[in-house]
Amino acid sequence: MQTVSTINNKIKAEANRLGFSFLQITRPIQPPHYEAYLHWLADSHTGEMKYLSSERTRQSRQTPAGLLDNAQSILTFGVRYAPLTQSLPSEEDTQNPVGLVASYALHADYHDALKQAAHRLMDFIVRETGKNIQYRVFVDSSALLEKDTAFMAGAGWIGKNSLIITPETGSFQVLGCILTDLELISDKPFSKDLCGSCQKCQDSCPTGCITDNHNLRADECIAYLTIEYKGVIPRHLRSRMGLWVFGCDICQNVCPWNHKPQTQPFQVSPLLPQVMEPGIDLLAEIKLDEDSFRKKYAGSPILRATHTGFQRNLIIAMGNSGSQACLPALKKILRESPAWLLRLHAAWAISSLRSPDMRQILEKALSMEDDERVRDELRCCLNQ
Structure with missing residues (x-):
């Protein structure tokens, strides 16, 4: 029988093969910045995204384990995209004005791509463990504090711009999470704020x-x-x-x-x-x-x-x-x-x-x- 440590290593190797830029593991407990999230809501800067302050969202973000029976682990992952340089016309060439699009939107929509990759990863885990595993996939979901979950799992720190920054790959990546009843070994939380005095x-x-x-x-x-x-x-x-x-x-x-x-x-x-x-x-x-x-x-x-x-x-x-x-x-x-x-x-x-x-x-x-x-x-x- 394979040890939990061996399973952890195989999961991360498969995640890398599938194209994830990182995969880290944590427990489905209250994220460390949940109280800061409540203060942010109280400051009323959510605009028209009222769903972020709903009671359902507050509850699931505080207690992610409540989203799945017997939840044991959260696999949090990132997928990197290219920060594309966008050339603008010179002041002399204003006959063809050009608009700018965020780099991630120049790539295929990440929602379906990440979900499909997450399901493929779970298929691999089921084959490796031989267990009937229950899980849920979340990509860009209000149900979880995804950036805080990545921080808690040791992927990186939350930068001053509120994005998760990983030391190896920076911030040009999109995030997802898999909540599962499979018990795995959690990674250590990221302990440093490497933004320092940079503004x-x-x-x-x-x-x-x-x-x-x-x-x-x-x-x-x-x-x-x-x-x-x-x-x-x-x-x-x-x-x-x-x-x-x-x-x-x-x-x-x-x-x-x-x-x-x-x-x-x-x-x-x-x-x-x-x-x-x-x-x-x-x-x-x-x-x-x-x-x-x-x-x-x-x-x-x-x-x-x-x-x-x-x-x-x-x-x-x-x-x-x-x-x-x-x-x-x-x-x-x-x-x-x-x-x-x-x-x-x-x-x-x-x-x-x-x-x-x-x-x-x-x-x-x-x-x-x-x-x-x-x-x-x-x-x-x-x-x-």
């Missing part, structure tokens, strides 16, 4: 949403605004979003741990193949109707933004691009779009481009606009 992520965040307690104000984070939030972007945050149209990599791009020389060559997991080239052609993208949008991004995380939400993001990026080439498309949206949300942001984007006929465009739109929300935005643009 590069805080200093570089355009919206200043990264706090001093290894957390962030989600309702001001560009990733939240461009993906989860579907309403009117607050005026004071629009210009700070820059050219990001889905997610944001800035706090990861500046992190020294993502530039640290590695003892082994960088290897991207085969579980997350790249499916898109960096850079979004704003003028081409804004022309996509909903069916074309869904077809183009089938299997991509970008669908989470929704067609209208993504168009809103494109419009804001146009306003921040400084490109007068965007003006005809923005005027068309302001004049013809049936979506008041898009007309509202188009008004702001036109005012941001400061074209010579800006005032004339906005005044004409105001005379024809029926929606009071858009009218308020037009008046604000004209009065600034």
Whole structure:
């Protein structure tokens, strides 16, 4: 009969073969930062992600063992993706304005890929142990504090940007967990905060949403605004979003741990193949109707933004691009779009481009606009 230690080693070797960047093991007990999570909820920075403060979520995050009968272990794992360099046009070349997408979204949607790999890992464990094992897989789930679970299992520490950072591979990875009734040997928790006095992520965040307690104000984070939030972007945050149209990599791009020389060559997991080239052609993208949008991004995380939400993001990026080439498309949206949300942001984007006929465009739109929300935005643009 194999020892538990032998099983542990075989599990980690198989996880590596499957393409996981790490696999660590811990017990399904209350995570060490659960109280900090409660304080974060009390600060009301969850935005529209109200599910994070539900009683069900609070309970499962406090007591993960309650999610599976006789739960004994949590296998927490990461899968690495490539931090892709995205080239922007020079100031002289503003006829083709380009939007930015977070690197993870340029790869296949990780949710299904990680779940399938986790099930393959569990099939291997069942064969090795010969046991009838019960388990549940969680990927990007509100049921668990996944980053804290990885910290508790010794994978790395939670950085000042609130992301799990592993010393060997940095933070460009997505996480998942397997809760099982199989008893395994737990790894030692990570004991150090290796961010030290570094504040590069805080200093570089355009919206200043990264706090001093290894957390962030989600309702001001560009990733939240461009993906989860579907309403009117607050005026004071629009210009700070820059050219990001889905997610944001800035706090990861500046992190020294993502530039640290590695003892082994960088290897991207085969579980997350790249499916898109960096850079979004704003003028081409804004022309996509909903069916074309869904077809183009089938299997991509970008669908989470929704067609209208993504168009809103494109419009804001146009306003921040400084490109007068965007003006005809923005005027068309302001004049013809049936979506008041898009007309509202188009008004702001036109005012941001400061074209010579800006005032004339906005005044004409105001005379024809029926929606009071858009009218308020037009008046604000004209009065600034």
